[in-house]
Amino acid sequence: MANSPPALILRTSTLAYLGVMVVLPLTALTTQAFEPGLARFGQAVTDPFAWHALKLTFATALVMVAINAVMGTATAWVLVRYDFPGKSIMNALIDLPFAVPTVVTGLMLVALYGPSSTLGTILGRHGWGIIYEQPGIVLALLFVTYPFVIRSVQPVLLEIDRGEEEAAATLGARPWTIFRRVTFPTLYPSILTGTALAFSRALGEFGSVVMVAGNRPLETKTGPMYVFGEIESGNRHGAMVVSAVLLASSLGILVTLNLIQRGRKV
Amino acid sequence: MSSVGGKRLRSSIFRPQSLLIGVVVLWFAALILVPTLALANKALEGGFRPFWNAILSSDARRAFALTIGITALATVVNTLFGLAFAMVLVRQRFWGRALADGIVDLPFAVSPIIAGLMLVIVYGPNGWLGSSLASLGWRVVYSWPGMVLATLFVTLPFVVREVVPVLREFGIDQEEVARTLGAGRWRTFWQVTLPSIRWGLAYGVTLTVARSLGEFGALLVVSGNILGRTQTATLYIHDTIEGFEPEGAYAASVVLAGISFVLLIGMEQLRKYVEVRESGQSE
Amino acid sequence: MGIAVRNLSKRFGSFQAVDNVSFEVPEGQLVALLGPSGSGKSTILRIIAGLEPADSGEVELTGEDATNLPVQRRGVGFVFQHYALFRHMTVRQNVAFGLEVKKVPKPEIQRRVDELLDLIQLAGYAGRYPSQLSGGQRQRVALARALAPRPKVLLLDEPFGALDSRVRDELRTWLRKLHDEVHVTSLFVTHDQQEAFEVSDQIVVLNKGKIEQMGPPQWLYEHPASPFVTEFLGAVNVLPLDSVLSMDEVREEAPLPLDLPSQDGPVMIYVRPHDLDVLRESDGRPGWFANLRRLTPLGGLVRLELRLHGGTDILVQLTRERSQELGLVESEDVFVVPRNWKVFHDPGESLVPDYVI
Numbered sequence: 001m002a003n004s005p006p007a008l009i010l011r012t013s014t015l016a017y018l019g020v021m022v023v024l025p026l027t028a029l030t031t032q033a034f035e036p037g038l039a040r041f042g043q044a045v046t047d048p049f050a051w052h053a054l055k056l057t058f059a060t061a062l063v064m065v066a067i068n069a070v071m072g073t074a075t076a077w078v079l080v081r082y083d084f085p086g087k088s089i090m091n092a093l094i095d096l097p098f099a100v101p102t103v104v105t106g107l108m109l110v111a112l113y114g115p116s117s118t119l120g121t122i123l124g125r126h127g128w129g130i131i132y133e134q135p136g137i138v139l140a141l142l143f144v145t146y147p148f149v150i151r152s153v154q155p156v157l158l159e160i161d162r163g164e165e166e167a168a169a170t171l172g173a174r175p176w177t178i179f180r181r182v183t184f185p186t187l188y189p190s191i192l193t194g195t196a197l198a199f200s201r202a203l204g205e206f207g208s209v210v211m212v213a214g215n216r217p218l219e220t221k222t223g224p225m226y227v228f229g230e231i232e233s234g235n236r237h238g239a240m241v242v243s244a245v246l247l248a249s250s251l252g253i254l255v256t257l258n259l260i261q262r263g264r265k266v
Numbered sequence: 267m268s269s270v271g272g273k274r275l276r277s278s279i280f281r282p283q284s285l286l287i288g289v290v291v292l293w294f295a296a297l298i299l300v301p302t303l304a305l306a307n308k309a310l311e312g313g314f315r316p317f318w319n320a321i322l323s324s325d326a327r328r329a330f331a332l333t334i335g336i337t338a339l340a341t342v343v344n345t346l347f348g349l350a351f352a353m354v355l356v357r358q359r360f361w362g363r364a365l366a367d368g369i370v371d372l373p374f375a376v377s378p379i380i381a382g383l384m385l386v387i388v389y390g391p392n393g394w395l396g397s398s399l400a401s402l403g404w405r406v407v408y409s410w411p412g413m414v415l416a417t418l419f420v421t422l423p424f425v426v427r428e429v430v431p432v433l434r435e436f437g438i439d440q441e442e443v444a445r446t447l448g449a450g451r452w453r454t455f456w457q458v459t460l461p462s463i464r465w466g467l468a469y470g471v472t473l474t475v476a477r478s479l480g481e482f483g484a485l486l487v488v489s490g491n492i493l494g495r496t497q498t499a500t501l502y503i504h505d506t507i508e509g510f511e512p513e514g515a516y517a518a519s520v521v522l523a524g525i526s527f528v529l530l531i532g533m534e535q536l537r538k539y540v541e542v543r544e545s546g547q548s549e
Numbered sequence: 550m551g552i553a554v555r556n557l558s559k560r561f562g563s564f565q566a567v568d569n570v571s572f573e574v575p576e577g578q579l580v581a582l583l584g585p586s587g588s589g590k591s592t593i594l595r596i597i598a599g600l601e602p603a604d605s606g607e608v609e610l611t612g613e614d615a616t617n618l619p620v621q622r623r624g625v626g627f628v629f630q631h632y633a634l635f636r637h638m639t640v641r642q643n644v645a646f647g648l649e650v651k652k653v654p655k656p657e658i659q660r661r662v663d664e665l666l667d668l669i670q671l672a673g674y675a676g677r678y679p680s681q682l683s684g685g686q687r688q689r690v691a692l693a694r695a696l697a698p699r700p701k702v703l704l705l706d707e708p709f710g711a712l713d714s715r716v717r718d719e720l721r722t723w724l725r726k727l728h729d730e731v732h733v734t735s736l737f738v739t740h741d742q743q744e745a746f747e748v749s750d751q752i753v754v755l756n757k758g759k760i761e762q763m764g765p766p767q768w769l770y771e772h773p774a775s776p777f778v779t780e781f782l783g784a785v786n787v788l789p790l791d792s793v794l795s796m797d798e799v800r801e802e803a804p805l806p807l808d809l810p811s812q813d814g815p816v817m818i819y820v821r822p823h824d825l826d827v828l829r830e831s832d833g834r835p836g837w838f839a840n841l842r843r844l845t846p847l848g849g850l851v852r853l854e855l856r857l858h859g860g861t862d863i864l865v866q867l868t869r870e871r872s873q874e875l876g877l878v879e880s881e882d883v884f885v886v887p888r889n890w891k892v893f894h895d896p897g898e899s900l901v902p903d904y905v906i
Binding site: 010011017022032086092093099105111117119200205206227228231239240243247254 | 283286287293294298299300301302304305307308350351353354357358360366368369370371373375377378379380381382383384385386387388394395415419476479481482483487504507516519523526527529530531534
């Protein structure tokens with residue numbers, strides 16, 4: 001049945017679609033990025049603006065991931081283990097960042113922290129800049145990746161065998177010890193998955209960051225913003241090179257994650 | 267005599283840490299809720315009338331019309347692809363299946379800006395396919411077909427990823443039974459397969475729509491960022507915020523956020539259905 | 550007293566799971582909490598352990614009030630139905646856990662773990678993970694883990710419920726032997742009457758959150774205080790009063806051996822299948838003429854389904870020898886004589902006083 005004519009048509013047409021839509025553009029980018037040669041590739045990457053943009057992207061992503069690992073786990077914990085007023089509403093709203101367009105996210109943050117807002121002026125007076133400064137980027141990333149760790153940890157927490165925790169309690173362990181020695185070891189793969197996905201997403205985030213970052217080349221210009229800038233100014237090769245680096249990083253993370261998960265199942 | 271009253275706790279060994287709950291809820295409010303409210307506040311700052319006018323301005327209406335059009339087209343195409351490819355992945359064995367499975371997930375790893383760049387390379391006037399298409403008189407990049415392509419790219423995985431697990435869970439047995447009872451391939455699909463995967467499918471379609479409505483980065487690159495170019499709702503927001511009348515941007519944002527919110531509720535409901543479905547069928 | 554529980558009550562929403570329960574487990578004894586599902590037995594156990602708070606009542610462990618102590622400080626060993634072994638730790642690490650929490654020095658921990666592994670006969674398995682053990686082995690490790698920190702009291706929640714019947718039998722015997730060696734005050738929960746009989750010194754029978762009766766197994770079997778206990782502890786025939794009043798061969802010299810209660814109201818007579826004798830002909834004692842409908846050999850026993858002259862159906866259990874002695878054949882007429890029975894006025898009324906410990 002798998003090789004009957006209709007099945008074959010289905011297979012070939014869908015694979016063709018996949019090929020044209022995904023494989024073709026990716027191949028085009030990679031080949032064109034390396035076409036002028038390895039040396040030129042290296043030059044484009046080490047260009048001070050490009051290099052800084054890449055560093056900024058990774059740094060902000062790392063900060064975001066560190067915060068998210070803790071807050072995301074804590075949020076999942078609270079949602080699964082406790083009851084409190086407004087819980088079901090909050091649970092439903094966790095996915096809001098998945099649904100909201102990134103430009104709108106950026107605009108939300110500008111509305112809240114921008115120079116023309118009350119909060120923004122108060123913070124500005126104390127010297128705490130959010131918009132047009134690096135903290136703004138981290139904030140945007142935090143919003144956009146908020147659900148990743150939570151939704152990764154939640155199902156695992158729900159499945160966990162409470163008996164193990166209760167057994168530890170009967171053996172004298174206090175709540176923090178129970179978490180550290182019994183719950184966390186079971187939980188950390190899902191935390192890792194969530195943070196890996198969040199990190200990968202953060203590397204490529206544009207819409208919200210461009211609204212919030214203000215486009216200052218050696219200060220607040222992230223990788224994707226640099227790519228966009230180079231496309232606009234006609235430096236397509238520079239754009240492609242940095243794109244290739246960002247792509248490789250994202251893909252690398254996802255592939256590693258996949259392999260680890262598969263290894264665990266076996 | 268002692269008395270331990272109160273609600274039954276979910277777990278007696280972890281006493282409710284009000285501090286922890288408070289911190290978590292506060293974090294949620296500060297990160298998610300407050301910005302949302304700030305947006306609504308900003309949009310309605312001048313009053314309801316200017317807000318309403320901004321939404322109904324011709325530019326805004328045209329932008330939304332384009333967004334809806336592109337979304338509709340992309341959703342239909344990728345739903346068809348998603349259904350078909352899910353069937354291929356789950357029901358067929360062929361060389362390279364695992365690879366194809368991996369390739370489907372690739373758009374998730376690609377930044378929208380990079381997606382736009384890739385499309386310009388391939389379909390731009392000097393591009394691999396673009397040059398040939400141009401000679402036929404078809405402009406892809408810097409025109410709406412390019413925008414459709416960009417949206418197709420970023421929303422490609424959703425339907426496939428949501429349908430595949432439900433299809434796997436569903437099992438081939440029912441289809442085989444239908445065939446022993448004489449049902450043809452098409453009838454089997456419509457009356458047996460499709461109904462059993464409908465929640466996963468609905469969830470995938472909802473995700474696709476939400477993502478299409480919100481696509482920005484790739485569209486920015488592919489539409490060329492020239493003054494007066496065709497705008498989607500997201501591009502409209504980006505263009506007007508820089509200008510002298512940012513109310514339009516805020517108004518459009520509120521509309522988009524509102525639609526997203528409705529989609530979100532839909533997503534949540536569907537997610538529950540899919541979960542119930544999966545747990546019920548694994549019995 | 551090893552364990553003492555006074556006026557314990559707990560409700561879940563509108564469901565009263567435990568209703569004013571009080572009982573005591575003497576030091577060093579192994580007592581079973583026996584009852585059908587929903588009788589509250591697991592809830593009581595968990596309250597004693599501190600895993601659930603009671604709505605009201607007191608818990609005392611080895612003479613000290615433990616009602617307000619958190620579970621960590623009660624010194625209870627708990628064994629779960631589904632083992633609850635720490636999946637990511639080896640057998641050794643599992644057993645050592647309670648000692649590590651107490652900050653016992655490492656060499657001492659080592660010694661104690663080895664000692665316990667010997668006790669449970671899994672000495673070579675120290676480095677294995679729970680997933681590499683069989684169900685019976687896992688439960689033994691769970692027991693060792695619970696016993697390692699020398700708990701005051703051992704609590705077991707349907708410990709053999711998740712095991713195959715053969716493994717279950719082996720472990721029951723093994724648990725009894727272990728208890729005879731270790732002598733820790735133990736309370737275990739089960740819904741299996743046979744298990745309670747095999748393993749425990751005493752049984753507390755529970756129904757719908759209340760205690761029905763307490764006592765040593767055999768005594769309970771012979772002196773059940775209520776229809777529930779009678780029916781729960783073994784097969785029994787339930788006869789209406791008329792059947793007994795219309796017994797055959799009743800006359801002045803051989804009166805009806807029945808003490809009817811003084812009050813009015815429906816009365817039921819409970820008689821065990823093995824408390825009925827079957828004869829080919831009447832021997833003058835009060836009994837019933839009956840017809841043998843069906844004879845089913847069950848290995849060392851034989852089950853007879855009889856219909857009494859009045860129309861009531863009755864089950865009798867004979868040994869294989871007795872049955873062969875009689876040489877019965879289906880649809881024969883026989884005479885049935887009761888050796889022993891219990892009269893209950895109305896469901897719930899107790900006619901026999903509780904066993905006093």
